Amino acid sequence: MPVTMLMYHVIATPQNAAEARFCRTPDAFRKDMEQIQQAGYQVIPFATVLEGIAGKIEIPDKAVAITFDDGVACAYENALPILQEFGYPASVFVVSSLIGGYNDWCEIFGFPRRRMLTAYEIRALTESGVDIGSHTLSHVWLGKTEDASVVKEVQDSKAILEDILGQRISHFAYPFGSWSPFARNAVIEAGYTGACSTMSGRNRKDTDPYLLRRSEIKGNDAPWQFRLKLSFATNDMPPISDARRVVSQTLKKWKQ
Numbered sequence: 001m002p003v004t005m006l007m008y009h010v011i012a013t014p015q016n017a018a019e020a021r022f023c024r025t026p027d028a029f030r031k032d033m034e035q036i037q038q039a040g041y042q043v044i045p046f047a048t049v050l051e052g053i054a055g056k057i058e059i060p061d062k063a064v065a066i067t068f069d070d071g072v073a074c075a076y077e078n079a080l081p082i083l084q085e086f087g088y089p090a091s092v093f094v095v096s097s098l099i100g101g102y103n104d105w106c107e108i109f110g111f112p113r114r115r116m117l118t119a120y121e122i123r124a125l126t127e128s129g130v131d132i133g134s135h136t137l138s139h140v141w142l143g144k145t146e147d148a149s150v151v152k153e154v155q156d157s158k159a160i161l162e163d164i165l166g167q168r169i170s171h172f173a174y175p176f177g178s179w180s181p182f183a184r185n186a187v188i189e190a191g192y193t194g195a196c197s198t199m200s201g202r203n204r205k206d207t208d209p210y211l212l213r214r215s216e217i218k219g220n221d222a223p224w225q226f227r228l229k230l231s232f233a234t235n236d237m238p239p240i241s242d243a244r245r246v247v248s249q250t251l252k253k254w255k256q
């Protein structure tokens with residue numbers, strides 16, 4: 001420890017400017033995986049992160065976990081083959097009421113329509129070693145939702161996935177990173193063992209397992225920005241001019 005957790009959304013070419021932030025092209029994603037390998041990081045499953053926080057096992061300093069929010073079909077079509085190339089584990093957080101449907105909640109943000117994972121694809125991901133978690137029923141802001149609906153979103157989404165997979169679903173991610181003490185408690189009560197926020201930073205032994213930290217990899221992050229996020233688990237990158245200076249100074253030091 002500490003462990004960096006990476007957050008991706010769509011692995012595909014963006015179809016318009018609105019979704020550019022959330023779409024990483026398969027080529028850029030493969031380069032990210034190459035950087036992880038070249039930098040000597042060990043990719044560990046979500047469950048292992050939780051075991052490390054609980055003090056059950058020792059996790060090396062250079063460890064990273066890979067997560068995908070939403071459950072868009074490209075997790076199966078585009079991300080899985082690349083993960084398999086590298087032999088890397090990952091978690092996919094699925095919006096359970098939209099399985100086999102479309103990314104309806106994205107419409108108001110001007111995103112193009114995208115196909116969501118089918119039950120068949122979710123089973124195939126599991127059989128390929130990808131961990132499936134819940135991302136609520138309908139991608140709501142849990143921090144702004146009334147209590148009864150929070151409980152339903154957290155519990156029913158878990159039950160749907162457990163029906164499809166015939167196994168326990170233990171991991172959760174808050175849509176929009178929106179949570180409240182009530183929502184966090186509902187996640188615990190529903191029987192999840194851990195939950196991802198969208199707060200940045202690395203995960204340590206004192207990190208709340210129900211508010212794990214993740215670094216968002218954006219569609220247009222350059223390779224050097226990815227490298228900095230891998231090391232420092234930031235979300236907000238310094239302005240390009242500052243960051244370039246830091247990187248070039250670091251490179252000079254390495255060459256000396």
Ligand SMILES: [Zn+2]
Nearest residue numbers: 069070175176
């Ligand atoms: Zn989401």
